[in-house]
Amino acid sequence: ETGVTQTPRHLVMGMTNKKSLKCEQHLGHNAMYWYKQSAKKPLELMFVYNFKEQTENNSVPSRFSPECPNSSHLFLHLHTLQPEDSALYLCASSQRGGRIAGELFFGEGSRLTVL
Amino acid sequence: AQTVTQSQPEMSVQEAETVTLSCTYDTSESDYYLFWYKQPPSRQMILVIRQEAYKQQNATENRFSVNFQKAAKSFSLKISDSQLGDAAMYFCAYPTSGTYKYIFGTGTRLKVLA
Numbered sequence: 001e002t003g004v005t006q007t008p009r010h011l012v013m014g015m016t017n018k019k020s021l022k023c024e025q026h027l028g029h030n031a032m033y034w035y036k037q038s039a040k041k042p043l044e045l046m047f048v049y050n051f052k053e054q055t056e057n058n059s060v061p062s063r064f065s066p067e068c069p070n071s072s073h074l075f076l077h078l079h080t081l082q083p084e085d086s087a088l089y090l091c092a093s094s095q096r097g098g099r100i101a102g103e104l105f106f107g108e109g110s111r112l113t114v115l
Numbered sequence: 116a117q118t119v120t121q122s123q124p125e126m127s128v129q130e131a132e133t134v135t136l137s138c139t140y141d142t143s144e145s146d147y148y149l150f151w152y153k154q155p156p157s158r159q160m161i162l163v164i165r166q167e168a169y170k171q172q173n174a175t176e177n178r179f180s181v182n183f184q185k186a187a188k189s190f191s192l193k194i195s196d197s198q199l200g201d202a203a204m205y206f207c208a209y210p211t212s213g214t215y216k217y218i219f220g221t222g223t224r225l226k227v228l229a
Contacts, residue, residue: 004159031215033215040124040221041221042119042218042219042220042221042222043206043217043219045216045217048215048216050215055215056215056216090160094215103150103162103165104150104152104160104162104208104217106152106159106160106161107159108157108158108159109159
C-alpha cells in the first residue's frame with residue numbers, strides 16, 4: 001500500500017461541472033501539498049497545509065478550492081474549470097518543514113481533463 | 116530569486132553505461148538541502164538522493180551519486196550501471212528554508228536503451 005493515495009486516478013469533466021480530488025496519507029506527516037504538473041513546465045505548488053492550517057496559496061484561481069479536514073486528508077474541489085487546467089495533480093506530504101525541509105512523499109496523481 | 120534549472124530535456128544511455136544529469140540552482144542561503152526525484156511513467160514520484168549543503172562529501176545511494184559543487188551552485192546526478200528500470204523523468208528540487216516551498220526544475224527524461 002502506497003503511503004499517499006489519490007483518487008480518482010483519472011477524471012474528465014466539463015467546464016460547468018463540480019468535482020473533487022481526494023488525497024490521503026498514511027505516514028503520520030504534518031504537512032500536505034497540492035502540486036500541478038503540466039508538460040514541459042516545472043511542478044507548480046498550489047497549496048500547502050501544515051497541521052490542517054493553510055500556510056501557502058500560490059496565487060491559485062478561486063475555481064480551485066482546497067480543504068484539509070485533518071492531517072491525513074486533503075481535498076481539492078474543482079468548479080468551472082478551464083481547458084488549460086487539464087494536468088496531472090499531485091498530492092504530497094512531508095514530516096518536517098520550516099528550517100529544515102523533509103522529503104516529499106507523493107501520490108500517483110490524478111489526471112484531470114477539462115473538456 | 117531562487118531557481119532550479121535543468122538544461123537537458125532528454126537524455127539517453129545504453130544499458131550498463133553511466134549517465135550524468137545536470138542541475139543548477141540559485142540561492143542566497145548557506146544551509147539547505149537539494150534533492151533528486153524520479154518519476155517513472157504513470158507511477159509516483161520518489162526520492163532518489165538528497166544532499167545537505169553543509170556537507171562537503173557527495174551523497175551516494177547505491178548506483179546513484181551526486182556531484183555537488185556549492186560555489187558553482189551545481190548539483191548533478193550520476194547513474195552508474197544504468198538499468199531499464201531507471202527510465203523515468205528526473206527532477207532536481209530545492210526546498211527553501213523557513214517555508215514549505217519546494218522549487219522543482221523542469222525535469223530530464225531519461226531513456227535507457229537495451
